[in-house]
Amino acid sequence: MIEITNLSKSYGSTKALRDLNLKTSSGKIFGFLGHNGAGKSTTLKTLVSIHNPTSGSVMVDGMDLMEHRLEIKQKIAYVPDTPDIFLQLSAGEYWSFLIAAYQLDPVAVQSRLEKLTSLFNMNFHIDETLSSFSHGMRQKAILIGALMVDPDIWILDEPMQGLDPQAAFDLKEMMKSHAQKGKTVIFSTHNLDTAQQLCDELAILKKGQLIYNGPVEKLLAEHGNRSLEEVYLEMAGRVDQPIMSDLNGEHRE
């Protein structure tokens, strides 16, 4: 269980998160929605110790993140928003590195790794470097790493981005089954259909503030059962509305 209390984060003068309060429970898929720059990645990065919060606290399974980083990291697998890490390593070397980092037994993980590589069609790219991969292939390589390690909590920042439809489908199935096993999946997305399909619970961020937290059904019910797109745009949408037709007329001679 993850409990976020009064979490704020500033980058210099930019306030990326303001007083965030959230609770996730095991066995659930937890989804973050929000416009670009709303603070989704900042929240996830704080959970995985990439950022220090400016103020507030994060508790994971009753442990304070600031005091028990290593134990908590051991429980988490993270997929970053841009798959531009460890580019100099081959896919196989990257996975071996993760095995060592999480101190797993290579023999024990082997069959799981093999299944994942063939599921994501990556068996023929094991010895190629991540830098030579297409965006989607990098995403797959990093996803395979996280899924192979398979700790209690998955934290995935826009994991479907760049994946082909088959891989995206498989990933969603795996997220569901992970939650069904009583574990936790936390992810962010811009795809409202995905959010609607997967999320047991939703958090919508706007300019660093939480504007909704709860099940999707409850949100829709509160808004007269319109589509999630309509409801989301109404809640998270722009403050001042330039008219689309104005924009289309611009810069014409």
Added chain:
Amino acid sequence: MNKQQLKALLSVNLRLLNPQVTNKYRSKGQTGRGLTQRIIFNLMVTTFAFVIVYGFVMIPIVVNKSAALFTYFAGIYLIFGISQSLTGISNVFFAQKDLQDYLPLPISPREVFASKIIVVTMNILPFTITLLLLFLMTSWSFGIFLPTAIVMSLILFIIITVIIELICALIIFLLSKTRFFQANQSLIMNALLMITIVIAVVGILFINNQMDGQDPGQLNGYTIGILLPLFNLFKQPLAVGSLIHWAILIALAAGLILLLKKIVISQLTAQLINISSAPHNQRRKPALKSKKTIGRSLFSYNLKLLKEPNLLVQVFSSSLLLPVIFIFSLSFTTINSGLGIKWIGVFFVGGLLLSGVTMNQTSLISNLISLDRSNFDFVASLPLSLKDYLKNKFHFGLLAQIIINSILIVLMGFMYKFGILMTFSSLLGSVVGTYLIGQFYFSRDYRLRTTNWTNITELFNRGGGNLAMILTMVIVILVGLIIIVAYSMIISYSSDPWVINGIVGLILVLAWGVVMHHFNRGFWDTLN
């Protein structure tokens, strides 16, 4: 210390160290453990090459048992070791930008730090191994029982390496704790490196100056007092003084290790997190406004490229530090002031050759195109003449290089009292040299351009890599010395020096024509 993690971290960091070398072995089908071993082997070969080269240089020590010579070399190698450690640490810890990739993983900062410092040590081993060699040869010259000599030298070498590296690490990490550092990381690293370079140059000049008029091979030449105890460790290994110095060195190393454990490692995580959340550099895009100001906006764009973190550190340390140390440590002599005007040609050629020594594949002008990264491809897609764009870039690089070389020459002119006329002649020579040699390195950058690099050292290692660079430098220096010495001899013994100067001038004009023709045909004209 977790061995499994440490080993994994080491193999990752070895790959990051020299991406170009890594890729070379990859293209030959190496991966996994085999690749790691290949990289280590490569490092060992480089180290061995240095051992051979410096082994010869230090033979006089064995013959002379000279304290002066010992402290002279030890002084230079220590300065070398410190500057290399500073760059090594900044390079391996900061330039590779991989520190934050470990943050989400359950690896403690201790392992990360240990793996990095081990890689730094391996990386600078070719430069520090000279110290070990010096110790070995000295102990051997005093007839210490060989196995004892090896063990003694090795222990002393390890202690001194530990002291150098930990002091450098402490400096960098204490600095990196400050908010100012986090905001101006590359600036501070540059400043730090400049300071080391200045210390190196001043140190070497000072040493040379002290030895002025003395034959360094002499038994009783000038010794650097502070380094004399090191010499005595070998001369009188069992004397009380030597034992006390051993104790001091060991205590110093142990103290530093403790300090590091207390200060750096315990706070490393927090520090890394802070660095990773410091505001990022702005993304670069050329500001192409209108035709009129395009030259100016390209100039300021090129100037912005220099803000690439660690670029200047690297440029100064690899392209300038080595030649500067070579030049200053090789020149034992001073020049008679008041040379006649007939020497003007010698100084011109000297300036020209100097630019050949100070420019190499790690110079600014040799990397300017690749610094564009994907902007270069973007520019190529713009309705803008590529030739003009590159010409502009070339002139920018040229200017930078000329400024650097001029500062060097003015410094040298001042130190060795060239006199105004000769200094001016050298300056002119170096401008001409920079222009011609710049063409080579600039077109080389175009030929080998990489726009998707992640670490600046990738660019520097294009082509032959570090070893080839140093070999080229040694060869250029040797050939240059031969030319200068020959030219000087002819001038001083010739009855009609102006005929000689005329011939040399003619050769230079011809060479200019050939080089210009070559690069116009082979490079500039192919651009459109």
